[in-house]
Amino acid sequence: MMEHDIPIIILSDDDDENEGDFFTTHNDSSVMIVENEGNEADVSKHIEELDEDLAITYSQTATVLPHARYDCTLAFCRAEQDLSGPLEDNGKHCDQCFCYICDKLASVCEFWTIPGICHCNAHKHSVYWKALRDKSLMGFLHELNFTFDPLDMDSDLRHAETSLQKFAGSLAMKYATFLLGFEDPSYSTSCWCTCHRNIKSTTPCQTIGCNGCYKHHIKILDYDYTVVSQHIKMFLNEAKKENPKACVVMLLGAIKLFVTHTTPGNIHAANIVSETVSMLLWRFMTKVWMLLVAFNFSSSFIKQLETFYQKLPLPSNCTLPKSLSVLPWDDPLLSAVMKGQNITGERQGKGRRHKVLCEPVVVIQARVCKLQQQNKYRELARYLKVVKSINNLTLQRMKDLVPLYLCKDGDYTGAVCHMLSPMPGAMCLASRLTPQQFRAYLRILTSGHAPDVAQEFDTGNGNMIIPDPLLSTKWTPIEGSNSFKMMEVLKFALRVLDCNSIVFANSETWVYLLSVVSSSFTSPDGFPIGAFYPEPDITYQTETRDAASAILEELTTTSRIQIPKTFESGYPDQARLLLATQALVLRIFHSKFRPILSVIMSFRFNFWALRWFFYSLLVRPEVLHYLLCCLLEELSDKRYQLLQRKWTETEHSLVAYFLCMYFWENSVVLDLNTYPTNSLLATWNESHNPWQLSLKLYLECNEAKLTPEKRKILHLIQQQEKMGLTSIPF
Numbered sequence: 001m002m003e004h005d006i007p008i009i010i011l012s013d014d015d016d017e018n019e020g021d022f023f024t025t026h027n028d029s030s031v032m033i034v035e036n037e038g039n040e041a042d043v044s045k046h047i048e049e050l051d052e053d054l055a056i057t058y059s060q061t062a063t064v065l066p067h068a069r070y071d072c073t074l075a076f077c078r079a080e081q082d083l084s085g086p087l088e089d090n091g092k093h094c095d096q097c098f099c100y101i102c103d104k105l106a107s108v109c110e111f112w113t114i115p116g117i118c119h120c121n122a123h124k125h126s127v128y129w130k131a132l133r134d135k136s137l138m139g140f141l142h143e144l145n146f147t148f149d150p151l152d153m154d155s156d157l158r159h160a161e162t163s164l165q166k167f168a169g170s171l172a173m174k175y176a177t178f179l180l181g182f183e184d185p186s187y188s189t190s191c192w193c194t195c196h197r198n199i200k201s202t203t204p205c206q207t208i209g210c211n212g213c214y215k216h217h218i219k220i221l222d223y224d225y226t227v228v229s230q231h232i233k234m235f236l237n238e239a240k241k242e243n244p245k246a247c248v249v250m251l252l253g254a255i256k257l258f259v260t261h262t263t264p265g266n267i268h269a270a271n272i273v274s275e276t277v278s279m280l281l282w283r284f285m286t287k288v289w290m291l292l293v294a295f296n297f298s299s300s301f302i303k304q305l306e307t308f309y310q311k312l313p314l315p316s317n318c319t320l321p322k323s324l325s326v327l328p329w330d331d332p333l334l335s336a337v338m339k340g341q342n343i344t345g346e347r348q349g350k351g352r353r354h355k356v357l358c359e360p361v362v363v364i365q366a367r368v369c370k371l372q373q374q375n376k377y378r379e380l381a382r383y384l385k386v387v388k389s390i391n392n393l394t395l396q397r398m399k400d401l402v403p404l405y406l407c408k409d410g411d412y413t414g415a416v417c418h419m420l421s422p423m424p425g426a427m428c429l430a431s432r433l434t435p436q437q438f439r440a441y442l443r444i445l446t447s448g449h450a451p452d453v454a455q456e457f458d459t460g461n462g463n464m465i466i467p468d469p470l471l472s473t474k475w476t477p478i479e480g481s482n483s484f485k486m487m488e489v490l491k492f493a494l495r496v497l498d499c500n501s502i503v504f505a506n507s508e509t510w511v512y513l514l515s516v517v518s519s520s521f522t523s524p525d526g527f528p529i530g531a532f533y534p535e536p537d538i539t540y541q542t543e544t545r546d547a548a549s550a551i552l553e554e555l556t557t558t559s560r561i562q563i564p565k566t567f568e569s570g571y572p573d574q575a576r577l578l579l580a581t582q583a584l585v586l587r588i589f590h591s592k593f594r595p596i597l598s599v600i601m602s603f604r605f606n607f608w609a610l611r612w613f614f615y616s617l618l619v620r621p622e623v624l625h626y627l628l629c630c631l632l633e634e635l636s637d638k639r640y641q642l643l644q645r646k647w648t649e650t651e652h653s654l655v656a657y658f659l660c661m662y663f664w665e666n667s668v669v670l671d672l673n674t675y676p677t678n679s680l681l682a683t684w685n686e687s688h689n690p691w692q693l694s695l696k697l698y699l700e701c702n703e704a705k706l707t708p709e710k711r712k713i714l715h716l717i718q719q720q721e722k723m724g725l726t727s728i729p730f
Contacts, residue, residue: 068124070123076090099119141164159243164249236287244291259277261273281314285362292326310323310324332347333357371383377409402415407441415441439508451474453472507598531573577609610654631659670713677713686720
């Protein structure tokens with residue numbers, strides 16, 4: 001598109017026969033003939049013939065565009081640095097001449113011909129004039145030693161320059177007040193000088209001039225950096241509200257202004273200032289790295305920031321990384337890791353240069369936050385698996401969340417394998433799970449829901465806070481996840497219990513595992529929905545006990561678990577429940593286990609499995625006796641009595657059924673004169689304990705199975721009803 005004031009030169013030759021053909025030809029072409037009627041007086045209308053084939057038929061004076069004085073058609077005299085006055089005709093200028101220093105029309109430049117300044121002599125070929133122009137255009141950023149090109153000074157950099165200059169002035173005032181210190185009245189001491197004892201008490205202390213007086217009356221100053229640090233934090237909060245480009249420049253510029261702060265006070269005050277400055281450095285730089293990772297700044301801009309960062313006078317005890325630069329997201333190695341094309345985080349570069357994906361922890365944290373916001377959990381897991389850093393402890397805490405990210409991506413198998421696989425120089429992650437984390441993973445694998453992952457930065461020191469997401473109360477569905485087979489869930493649980501002593505010893509873990517295995521599904525809120533499984537035949541139950549014992553013995557010996565296909569044939573749900581129950585039996589044999597009441601309640605939908613559990617314990621009579629004592633103590637405990645009021649008839653009947661098996665089994669000895677049988681009879685009260693009524697009914701229906709000693713116990717129980725007593729006297 002052409003403007004009407006752009007000059008057009010039309011060239012024609014003598015072969016054109018007539019004017020009509022000439023205009024017809026050009027109107028059909030892409031050439032637009034423009035006539036500027038306002039400048040007709042300046043148009044040369046004569047035709048100048050240059051040769052027989054070429055003639056100029058139209059011309060117009062060119063428009064003069066804005067330009068620097070040294071590029072003007074007027075004569076200009078160059079010199080490296082001459083400020084005495086205008087050189088020759090340098091003071092002259094046309095209407096479009098601009099001042100090279102001020103970047104405005106020469107006609108309005110205040111220093112155009114002023115001796116000692118003389119902007120009219122400025123030109124781009126002089127080192128002096130170019131430096132002066134950079135300083136003029138960049139303003140306070142130039143004083144802070146930023147190396148931006150003046151041509152890159154956009155609105156963001158202008159705003160950053162203005163904010164930093166204002167902050168520098170206010171910070172200098174705060175810091176100057178801090179350096180004055182203040183006198184702490186608690187440091188005042190009594191003066192015992194001879195001159196004080198001889199002179200009247202009305203004499204001011206300042207008039208006393210002996211050395212003793214000087215020592216006692218010297219001012220002891222204290223210093224409080226709080227006001228200065230609060231002012232710096234306020235600037236940080238203001239910078240966070242700006243555009244990313246302005247924010248990162250403001251943060252780095254502010255560091256230059258406070259990084260050298262110190263105190264003339266005692267060592268204690270100096271240490272406080274040093275610690276505060278270090279804390280502020282981390283807060284500012286953490287935000288800088290967050291911005292560098294989150295936004296795609298140009299490579300030239302990042303290079304200029306890196307140059308500025310390298311020149312910062314950081315304290316000797318500073319633990320910040322030595323380099324500001326971060327790998328761009330399209331870096332070949334980083335990109336290959338994210339895409340799954342590189343699973344080691346290492347690459348052999350050109351010239352046999354070995355490259356390793358190693359980044360500062362703060363950069364890793366920034367990438368984690370970015371990928372979480374984008375819900376790219378698969379890429380996040382791949383990145384954390386291979387990335388390396390100096391701070392291994394903090395990085396390890398982030399790596400421990402890899403299974404969770406894999407679960408949120410729907411890769412349950414990958415998550416389980418990662419938890420159970422040994423790590424270089426460390427035990428497998430499964431061995432370090434807490435009971436709460438283990439139960440959370442069981443919930444994820446069975447419910448198809450996962451906790452929300454949120455990370456934030458501590459407003460106090462700038463470090464990232466990584467709350468345990470597995471303990472989160474907010475869970476959301478996992479998109480595109482496939483159900484994980486219940487047997488695979490059980491195998492995972494048993495392997496964790498085998499390698500993790502803390503989880504193995506936790507009773508709540510076993511109760512939750514039994515509830516999960518005996519459920520049809522787990523609700524989104526994490527509660528297993530119980531299922532009734534038909535009771536298998538006695539032969540199957542006996543064979544399953546032997547098979548389960550063999551499976552668990554192999555797990556203990558080799559840390560591997562293999563389930564034969566025949567184990568689940570016919571009764572797959574029942575087989576899983578019995579395998580988990582047998583594992584619980586081994587746990588009870590290992591060490592004392594409480595509370596037992598919760599375990600019994602987990603069999604509420606399958607009484608036959610509770611009976612199987614009881615008979616598996618028969619090989620250890622002392623354990624059965626211990627469990628009976630624990631159960632009766634829990635039933636009489638006030639905490640559990642409150643819970644019993646909410647029980648259904650089924651739950652009361654379940655407790656009675658378990659106790660009744662102690663009476664039915666002849667190999668179990670119960671003596672009415674010893675504990676805990678005498679305690680049971682002494683606290684008998686069917687109106688307050690409905691499970692006792694259920695126990696009596698069970699015993700009456702099966703009285704023929706009871707031994708004589710146990711029949712005596714039943715008769716004592718029956719006497720209560722006849723006598724109308726609330727308890728049986730002894």
